[in-house]
Amino acid sequence: MQGNRACCEGALAAGCNFFGGYPITPSTEIAELMALKLPKTGGTFIQMEDELASMGSIIGASWTGARAMTATSGPGFSLMMENIGYAVMTETPCVVVNIQRGGPSTGQPTMSAQGDMMQCRFGSHGDMATIAVVPSTVQEMYELTAKAFNLADRFRVPTFVMSDETIGHMREKIVIPEKIDIVPRKPLEEGKLPFEADEDGVPGFAQFGSGHRVHVTGLTHDERGYPDTTDPDVHEKLVKRLYNKVESKRHEIADYDAVNTDAETVFITYGPCARTVRQVLHDHPNEEIGHLNLRIVWPFPEDTMKLFPNAKTFIVPELNLGQMVREVARHTTGEKVVSMPKIGGHIHTPDELYRAVEAEK
Amino acid sequence: MRHEVLFSGFGGQGVILSAVILGRAAALYGNKYAVQTQVYGPEARGGASMSADVIDDEPILYPKVTSPDIYVIMSQQGFDKYGSDVPDDALMLVDSELVLSRPECTCIEIPATTEAKENLGRVIVANIVMLGALVAATGVVSEDAIERAVLDSVPKGTEDLNLRALHRGFELGRKK
Numbered sequence: 001m002q003g004n005r006a007c008c009e010g011a012l013a014a015g016c017n018f019f020g021g022y023p024i025t026p027s028t029e030i031a032e033l034m035a036l037k038l039p040k041t042g043g044t045f046i047q048m049e050d051e052l053a054s055m056g057s058i059i060g061a062s063w064t065g066a067r068a069m070t071a072t073s074g075p076g077f078s079l080m081m082e083n084i085g086y087a088v089m090t091e092t093p094c095v096v097v098n099i100q101r102g103g104p105s106t107g108q109p110t111m112s113a114q115g116d117m118m119q120c121r122f123g124s125h126g127d128m129a130t131i132a133v134v135p136s137t138v139q140e141m142y143e144l145t146a147k148a149f150n151l152a153d154r155f156r157v158p159t160f161v162m163s164d165e166t167i168g169h170m171r172e173k174i175v176i177p178e179k180i181d182i183v184p185r186k187p188l189e190e191g192k193l194p195f196e197a198d199e200d201g202v203p204g205f206a207q208f209g210s211g212h213r214v215h216v217t218g219l220t221h222d223e224r225g226y227p228d229t230t231d232p233d234v235h236e237k238l239v240k241r242l243y244n245k246v247e248s249k250r251h252e253i254a255d256y257d258a259v260n261t262d263a264e265t266v267f268i269t270y271g272p273c274a275r276t277v278r279q280v281l282h283d284h285p286n287e288e289i290g291h292l293n294l295r296i297v298w299p300f301p302e303d304t305m306k307l308f309p310n311a312k313t314f315i316v317p318e319l320n321l322g323q324m325v326r327e328v329a330r331h332t333t334g335e336k337v338v339s340m341p342k343i344g345g346h347i348h349t350p351d352e353l354y355r356a357v358e359a360e361k
Numbered sequence: 362m363r364h365e366v367l368f369s370g371f372g373g374q375g376v377i378l379s380a381v382i383l384g385r386a387a388a389l390y391g392n393k394y395a396v397q398t399q400v401y402g403p404e405a406r407g408g409a410s411m412s413a414d415v416i417d418d419e420p421i422l423y424p425k426v427t428s429p430d431i432y433v434i435m436s437q438q439g440f441d442k443y444g445s446d447v448p449d450d451a452l453m454l455v456d457s458e459l460v461l462s463r464p465e466c467t468c469i470e471i472p473a474t475t476e477a478k479e480n481l482g483r484v485i486v487a488n489i490v491m492l493g494a495l496v497a498a499t500g501v502v503s504e505d506a507i508e509r510a511v512l513d514s515v516p517k518g519t520e521d522l523n524l525r526a527l528h529r530g531f532e533l534g535r536k537k
Contacts, residue, residue, distance in 0.1 A: 110400075169399060
């Protein structure tokens with residue numbers, strides 16, 4: 001099965017019933033398959049006029065209770081930024097798939113990259129926290145896309161599937177789980193205001209048509225949802241809550257593999273670079289090389305680095321000029337950090353990564 | 362054992378589909394693991410196209426080909442790009458009338474495009490002729506497995522044509 005198809009199948013298994021999108025290479029197969037499959041399961045597929053509208057459509061669909069998704073690549077992702085911020089501010093659960101390609105601008109449509117890792121975290125204006133999952137296999141594409149819906153609903157936040165052309169277009173065998181756990185968003189309790197958070201920082205959801213009076217705005221708002229744009233306390237309380245409801249749970253929702261935790265030299269990866277590191281570990285079984293692979297990169301789970309108490313060097317291969325490596329470096333306690341950037345469209349070879357290990361001897 | 366199979370030609374020849382079918386045969390009908398990847402440009406037809414399969418008895422970690430042991434080359438441009446510097450112990454199948462150069466390694470010449478056009482009636486099945494020849498010459502998957510994978514992958518109504526192409530490929534591949 002192709003990675004992009006696994007994304008669709010995972011979404012459908014998780015109950016996705018709305019897709020609004022604008023096809024773009026290398027994500028096009030996702031829109032194609034959703035157009036074929038959603039109508040047959042009672043869902044809705046709309047090809048929108050552009051990516052601004054695509055993002056708007058899934059926000060609207062989500063407020064009617066739909067599990068809504070869109071899929072795009074770099075140029076479309078840039079166009080979605082404004083409404084992604086709106087989804088953050090209005091606490092609208094939605095899933096945005098970015099099958100990354102070479103950028104900036106239209107760049108390399110058919111080649112692989114991970115250049116948007118900071119954009120999914122900081123691309124829209126204002127302080128915010130979002131969630132990003134990154135698959136390294138077609139199997140994980142299925143499972144993590146399904147998981148993204150649960151995370152989006154639990155935290156009421158846009159959740160990104162930050163994959164890339166390599167995994168999106170790759171075909172490999174997968175085993176479809178018998179059952180995917182669907183954890184729906186919690187409804188607004190009687191007597192509570194539409195944006196009055198529970199203890200976890202997340203308010204119950206006042207779905208359109210469920211009898212609640214609710215006002216949804218991107219302006220700074222109070223717990224009723226009414227704009228209150230000049231009171232510093234209202235703004236601080238709201239934005240800190242939106243930020244902390246995600247960031248404070250980063251270690252609880254962390255999803256990773258940690259291999260050879262005694263090692264002194266440790267690779268930290270996300271996405272397809274994990275495949276290359278696994279090959280290096282397989283080819284050099286007698287050498288202690290550690291590997292931390294993150295399946296959720298935002299919020300960044302810095303405690304996972306502490307699983308390698310003997311680490312002297314963290315090596316971070318990524319398909320960009322060095323993005324997540326900065327997050328790694330920010331959390332080190334004296335360890336050396338080596339950035340292994342690669343752009344142009346191909347993933348690192350095992351030889352390239354093993355040379356980096358040898359250089360640390 | 363890890364096999365790396367590289368297909369190259371121009372867009373429209375079915376180079377990517379060939380790798381998809383071979384990978385499917387290995388993964389679903391050959392009890393092996395397979396990963397299929399590709400490199401292509403934005404052109405729909407005519408541009409250089411490359412696709413590849415990694416086939417192994419073990420789960421596949423690194424998904425890309427690094428040193429293919431089997432090449433299937435269907436255009437001169439594809440040869441120039443991927444076939445001109447192959448290791449001596451590799452095996453190459455070329456579409457003998459579209460590729461003028463020959464490699465240093467063992468080379469099997471298959472007139473797939475002519476065969477498809479003149480004897481099978483549709484040039485579009487040249488890739489399936491090559492696929493048949495590849496399987497017969499290398500045994501990388503069984504003939505039964507590739508047959509089932511071809512039938513899974515081709516449009517309804519073309520099964521017979523594609524099977525004839527595949528079987529013609531088997532014959533051409535066995536002869537060499």
